[in-house]
Amino acid sequence: MGQKVHPHGFRLGVIYDWESKWFAEKDYKDRLRDDIELRAHILDLLPDAGISRIEIDRNANLVTVTVHTAKPGIVIGRGGARVEELRGSLEELTGGRVRVNIQEIRTPELDAFLVARSVADQLERRVAFRRAVKQAVQRTMQRGAQGVRISVAGRLGGTEMSRRETETAGRVPRHTLRADIDYGLAEAHTTFGRIGVKTWIYKGDILPDEVEEEIEEPMDFEEEAPVAEPEPEEAPAPEPPPVEVVRGPQHTAISVEQQEAVARQQEDA
Numbered sequence: 001m002g003q004k005v006h007p008h009g010f011r012l013g014v015i016y017d018w019e020s021k022w023f024a025e026k027d028y029k030d031r032l033r034d035d036i037e038l039r040a041h042i043l044d045l046l047p048d049a050g051i052s053r054i055e056i057d058r059n060a061n062l063v064t065v066t067v068h069t070a071k072p073g074i075v076i077g078r079g080g081a082r083v084e085e086l087r088g089s090l091e092e093l094t095g096g097r098v099r100v101n102i103q104e105i106r107t108p109e110l111d112a113f114l115v116a117r118s119v120a121d122q123l124e125r126r127v128a129f130r131r132a133v134k135q136a137v138q139r140t141m142q143r144g145a146q147g148v149r150i151s152v153a154g155r156l157g158g159t160e161m162s163r164r165e166t167e168t169a170g171r172v173p174r175h176t177l178r179a180d181i182d183y184g185l186a187e188a189h190t191t192f193g194r195i196g197v198k199t200w201i202y203k204g205d206i207l208p209d210e211v212e213e214e215i216e217e218p219m220d221f222e223e224e225a226p227v228a229e230p231e232p233e234e235a236p237a238p239e240p241p242p243v244e245v246v247r248g249p250q251h252t253a254i255s256v257e258q259q260e261a262v263a264r265q266q267e268d269a
C-alpha cells in the first residue's frame with residue numbers, strides 16, 4: 001500500500017488539509033480545470049522561484065492564491081513588480097479578483113518536492129545519479145529529518161534498459177496515518193528520456209488534540225502515605241424514655257371450698 005497510495009491523499013482530513021478550498025455542485029469539473037490551469041500558469045511564469053505548492057481558496061467574489069516558495073525575492077521582484085504582474089495575469093485567466101500571498105519556506109531541504117526537483121536538475125546536468133541522490137539524502141538528514149527515501153526510475157546513466165534505484169536513511173512509516181510524511185515528484189528531461197524522482201521525508205508524528213491532553217502522573221509508592229486523621233467519635237444515642245405499662249385488674253384462682261366459705265360469710269353478715 002505504501003507504494004500505491006499518495007501519502008498526502010491518504011492523510012487528508014486526518015493530519016493534512018486540502019490545497020484547494022471551495023464548494024461546487026454542478027460546475028465542479030470547471031473549477032477543477034481552472035485550478036489545474038492556474039497552478040500550471042504560475043509554474044510557467046516562475047520556473048526558477050523554487051515553488052513547492054500552491055493553495056487556492058475561492059470565495060464569492062475573490063480568489064486567494066497562496067504561493068509557498070523557497071525564494072520569495074524572485075516571486076516578489078523589485079518593489080513588488082513581479083507580484084503585480086502575476087496578479088494581473090491571474091485575473092485575466094480567472095476573470096475575477098485575485099489576491100496573491102507569498103509564504104516563505106524556511107528549510108527547503110525538508111520539502112520533498114524541492115528535494116526531488118534539486119535531484120532532477122542535477123540529472124539534467126548529467127551528474128551521476130547515485131552521487132546526486134546520496135548527497136540529497138545526507139543534506140535532508142542533517143537538517144533534522146527522522147527519515148528520507150528517494151527513488152529514481154528511468155534510463156539511469158543512459159542505459160538501454162530502464163531500472164529503479166532507491167536510497168533510504170532513517171525510517172519512513174508510510175502506513176502510519178499520524179506520521180507527517182512529505183511527498184514530492186519531479187521529472188528530469190534528459191536527452192535519452194525522462195527520469196522520475198520520488199521523495200518521501202518523515203518529519204515526526206502529528207498527534208490529534210485529544211491525545212495531547214495531559215496524562216496524570218503515576219503515583220510513587222515509595223513515598224510514605226499521609227497518616228489519616230482520626231475521625232471524631234460519635235456521641236452516644238440518647239436512651240428512649242421509659243414506657244409506663246398500665247396493667248389491668250389481676251384475677252386469682254381459688255378452690256371450690258374457699259368459694260363456699262366466702263358465700264357463708266356473706267349470708268351470716
